[in-house]
Amino acid sequence: MSTTERPRILVVGGGYVGLYAARRILKKMRYGEATVTVVDPRSYMTYQPFLPEAAAGSISPRHVVVPLRRVLPKAEVLTGRVTTIDQDRKVATIAPLVGDAYELPFDYLVVAMGAVSRTFPIPGLAENGIGMKGIEEAIGLRNHVLEQLDKADSTTDEEVRRKALTFVFIGGGFAGAETVGEVEDMARDAAKYYKNVKREDMRFLLVDVADKILPEVGPKLGAYGKEHLESRGVEVYLKTGMKSCVDGHVILDNGLEVLSNTIVWTAGVKPNPALSRFGLPLGPRGHIDAEPTLQVKGTDYIWTAGDNAQVPDLVGRKNGNENAWCPPNAQHALRQAKVLGDNVVSGMRGFPQKEYSHANKGAVAGLGLHKGVAMIVMGKMKIKLKGRLAWYMHRAYHGMAMPTFNRKIRVFADWTLAVFLKREVVSLGAMENPREEFYEAAKPAPAPAAAADGDKPKAKAS
Numbered sequence: 073m074s075t076t077e078r079p080r081i082l083v084v085g086g087g088y089v090g091l092y093a094a095r096r097i098l099k100k101m102r103y104g105e106a107t108v109t110v111v112d113p114r115s116y117m118t119y120q121p122f123l124p125e126a127a128a129g130s131i132s133p134r135h136v137v138v139p140l141r142r143v144l145p146k147a148e149v150l151t152g153r154v155t156t157i158d159q160d161r162k163v164a165t166i167a168p169l170v171g172d173a174y175e176l177p178f179d180y181l182v183v184a185m186g187a188v189s190r191t192f193p194i195p196g197l198a199e200n201g202i203g204m205k206g207i208e209e210a211i212g213l214r215n216h217v218l219e220q221l222d223k224a225d226s227t228t229d230e231e232v233r234r235k236a237l238t239f240v241f242i243g244g245g246f247a248g249a250e251t252v253g254e255v256e257d258m259a260r261d262a263a264k265y266y267k268n269v270k271r272e273d274m275r276f277l278l279v280d281v282a283d284k285i286l287p288e289v290g291p292k293l294g295a296y297g298k299e300h301l302e303s304r305g306v307e308v309y310l311k312t313g314m315k316s317c318v319d320g321h322v323i324l325d326n327g328l329e330v331l332s333n334t335i336v337w338t339a340g341v342k343p344n345p346a347l348s349r350f351g352l353p354l355g356p357r358g359h360i361d362a363e364p365t366l367q368v369k370g371t372d373y374i375w376t377a378g379d380n381a382q383v384p385d386l387v388g389r390k391n392g393n394e395n396a397w398c399p400p401n402a403q404h405a406l407r408q409a410k411v412l413g414d415n416v417v418s419g420m421r422g423f424p425q426k427e428y429s430h431a432n433k434g435a436v437a438g439l440g441l442h443k444g445v446a447m448i449v450m451g452k453m454k455i456k457l458k459g460r461l462a463w464y465m466h467r468a469y470h471g472m473a474m475p476t477f478n479r480k481i482r483v484f485a486d487w488t489l490a491v492f493l494k495r496e497v498v499s500l501g502a503m504e505n506p507r508e509e510f511y512e513a514a515k516p517a518p519a520p521a522a523a524a525d526g527d528k529p530k531a532k533a534s
């Protein structure tokens with residue numbers, strides 16, 4: 073890392089907020105005015121709204137992530153985890169990928185560590201569940217689902233088949249509904265390549281404790297989303313929780329029991345628990361308490377935004393809801409990051425801070441190829457769309473929102489290719505253990521006599 077005398081702006085987290093805030097600061101800053109340091113355990117930002125499409129193979133996983141060093145050439149990018157913040161000394165402790173932790177001094181701080189999956193102590197969940205927060209999980213889920221089809225195709229054991237062909241999704245928000253929609257579409261489409269697996273052999277369950285799915289698009293479109301998924305054979309269980317899933321034996325609290333190798337957990341998110349070690353003021357649900365200027369309450373050199381912050385929703389409050397907070401979504405994260413970046417530069421120069429205020433523009437959700445729901449807010453008007461048109465809106469909105477021109481082109485190229493070529497359905501399950509085959513090949517071969525003798529080690533003849 074650089075040892076400059078310039079003030080350091082330390083950005084903790086290179087996700088949506090971190091990436092956009094750093095870019096904004098670098099754009100607004102004079103040459104040499106400060107050093108911008110971005111720390112993240114991953115060397116790339118993940119565009120999470122595209123994870124369901126990556127899991128379905130509609131977009132190449134590499135095109136859903138943005139390499140931080142490439143898009144932030146003027147910043148110092150450190151791959152590691154910020155573990156503590158000492159506000160008195162203005163020093164952060166960083167645990168790098170390898171080696172000892174070290175301290176990094178800063179003058180201004182941006183905390184943008186996002187959220188993590190919200191889980192509960194459900195028996196079997198930690199061992200059998202898979203989340204949908206990162207690209208690794210999306211790749212893993214796709215390989216896993218296709219591998220289940222391979223397994224089912226190659227066995228005559230009815231129980232093994234049923235377990236392989238039953239897919240359970242817990243949580244019906246954006247992440248859960250979009251993922252079940254995309255994965256169901258992909259898996260049933262892939263069935264045509266299997267002799268012993270038919271579309272109708274597969275069972276998909278979407279389970280949520282709430283009384284609706286897709287709350288982000290409003291009750292009517294949420295109801296449409298549910299009906300639509302049901303019309304495709306997805307069983308939707310609302311006001312229902314999962315009690316247990318030990319060894320893939322899923323028990324719901326409505327009494328339903330199924331065997332499944334695939335339990336996708338998307339039942340909401342919570343602010344990054346590491347925040348509790350930073351000594352910052354937290355709200356009742358663990359978010360950093362932010363002013364409308366995105367400054368952390370009680371500080372004038374720390375800013376925060378995105379999923380790890382509770383930011384007052386000034387538009388909602390103006391309209392009479394005194395307790396309105398900005399919801400944790402990409403729409404707010406992006407806009408907050410820009411205001412935050414401007415405010416950091418203003419703060420450094422001793423200028424006043426701007427307040428963040430943004431009226432909801434609506435929401436779009438894709439539910440598989442050519443299927444989706446959308447709600448577009450235009451002033452006082454709400455336009456509700458469903459089906460193919462909503463799906464086009466979903467693709468247009470997220471395609472344009474994808475950071476960097478380079479990634480936009482790659483995503484649009486993936487979609488265009490998919491129009492002419494069939495969807496890729498190969499399972500690369502071996503990616504999980506890429507060294508296995510080489511390890512077997514490189515293992516010393518047993519002596520012929522030993523092999524014949526049940527591999528028993530023999531004393532070497534002298």
Ligand SMILES: Cc1cc2nc3c(=O)[nH]c(=O)nc-3n(C[C@H](O)[C@H](O)[C@H](O)COP(=O)(O)OP(=O)(O)OC[C@H]3O[C@@H](n4cnc5c(N)ncnc54)[C@H](O)[C@@H]3O)c2cc1C
Nearest residue numbers: 085087088089120121154185186247378379400401402403
């Ligand atoms: C599957 C899925 C689908 C979604 N779909 C939509 C959608 O359709 N529309 C929409 O508006 N929103 C959607 N969202 C929500 C949206 O992606 C988030 O609101 C947005 O990414 C929040 O940005 P953020 O910067 O706060 O967090 P993130 O983008 O998650 O970034 C946080 C970063 O902090 C890093 N970090 C964590 N711990 C540390 C540490 N100790 N030190 C340093 N760095 C750390 C992480 O590695 C990560 O890079 C979706 C989310 C998911 C998971």
